[in-house]
Amino acid sequence: MKTSSPKDQSPGLSVDLSVRLGRLKLPNPILVASGTFGYAREMEPMIDLSRLGGILPKTVTWEPRAGNAPWRTVETPAGMLNSIGLDNDGVEAFLAHHLPYLANLGVPVIVSVAGSSHDEFVRLAERFNDVEIGGIELNISCPNVSSGVDFGIDCGLCEKLVADCRQAARWPLIAKLTPNVTSIADVAQAAEAGGADAISLVNTCQGMAIDWRKRRSMLGGLFGGLSGPAIKPIALRCVCQAAQATKIPIIGIGGIATVDDVMEFLVAGANAVQLGTVNFYNPGASIEVLDALPAALAEAGVASPAELVGTLVR
């Protein structure tokens, strides 16, 4: 695995971009978020995939899923709503057709999984024990499938699920949390108590768009998940609260599009970040941010991302 690229270092700056998330070591803190980067193949013509800190392919489920009825996406001010409904070909197709390609990129691949029940989550976590991956992200936060967020809004269910997946899985486990809760701190603590190596947050914020002339929702799934710059303040707040409540590493997600956004998430308490919606309108964003990161860290007077994590002055 490549640990750094000469391009990751601006002349005259000695910044070490590598980050450690518990057992998971990443060459840099810039990852791409599940569902916004396909299975990476689609993005290969546009960016140098080998420079990413990590890739999270589209969430896989045990069985193939057709996803929700159209329309599935709507543009909103400073963001988008989606109601994809975890459209994917199932875990066996992923293992046969997508993982071999991803595993050859020389970048940590964190597989995202979603079960339709507790036992299915555990089976999915176990299914990757005989292949090489960087880790597993448990998507307990999808608002667009029935029971998609059950394990992300109930602390007891969350802790038990993470604990049983922990027992079953050989790889580092990341619990991906939903912002659609009263107390993100409580759910973050539950994931930590269950043995998560890290938490990632946030998934999309539940929302809606209406065509009043037709008196219909603009999404086939009625409601959808809001993402993009519109949700960045919510995501920052969630990361800050989760960081204050836990000791495990945090991956910040939500509206990140520029190096300034990345720096804000690090200060709030994130150890790494995932870029999501920006991949649709600026596929090169992750590499642009990565190129700009050493200078921004130097401007902050730190020699590594870790030095900036959680340095919010209160």
Ligand SMILES: Cc1cc2nc3c(=O)[nH]c(=O)nc-3n(C[C@H](O)[C@H](O)[C@H](O)COP(=O)(O)O)c2cc1C
């Ligand atoms: C079209 C679309 C599909 C998504 N699919 C998934 C998914 O399959 N699994 C998942 O964990 N998150 C999924 N997400 C959520 C993103 O990974 C991310 O958590 C969220 O969009 C917030 O980040 P952003 O504002 O940078 O997009 C999806 C988001 C979008 C916009």
